[in-house]
Amino acid sequence: MSASLLEIVDLGDGEIVLQRADDDSEPLVVIQFSEESRVYMMENSLEVAKAMIQAGIQAVAVMAEQGEAEAESGAEGPRVLH
Template sequence: MSDMFLEIIELDDGQIALRRADSNDEPIMRISFSDDVREQLDEECIDVAKVMLTAGIHMISDLNVKGVVDPDDAAEGDSDLTDVEALSEDTPRIIH
């Protein structure tokens, strides 16, 4: 398998995004901070986004190695899983 080189960019709308370095395609992941958070973080905003994107990359890698958990196989009472079918499209998914 060939290596995928990624780059972190700031989009025109202020979002921080991760995309393939060899492409101008749609970003793989985006992070958007509210104006209040941007003001609080000041120049640290990019560093926080880098940590968040790195965590996302590691999580995707782990899922690819382990395979995706089938909700039917999950243990009852697993607080990390949400019943997606019970949510409407307009309701944000809550992850604990």
Template sequence: MPTSFLEIVELPDGRIALRRADDEEELVILDFSESAKEFLQGYHIEVAKAMLNVGVQMAGRLASGDFDDEELPRVLH
């Protein structure tokens, strides 16, 4: 993926998207359920920012080869 600035935006339907600043195409979309939004007491956007930030950091580490296979999570839950 070419280097470009990324932005996190709230879409008109309330979903949170990560996209290139110079493109309207979403790279990642997060969609919180209403019950999750209630649980997070309106802080779902901050949680989405944190999730996307860690994801971008991880993608950068994987792309640069700066990641040991031993560190990869084996179980998702």
């Protein structure tokens, strides 16, 4: 992925997207909250979506590090996801 500027946008209909700021292409991530969820979160859905996106980025970084370590050690085997 290129090093372009990303933005999180609340579309106002329960959808929050992560998209490139300088591009009109398809969003990279779409988070859609149900009406019930939005009522429960009150006005905090944007903050929740931001935390979800940050957690996803951190998880990808950890997986990339694990993949590099496995590649260096030459160990291949079944992957277990909990």
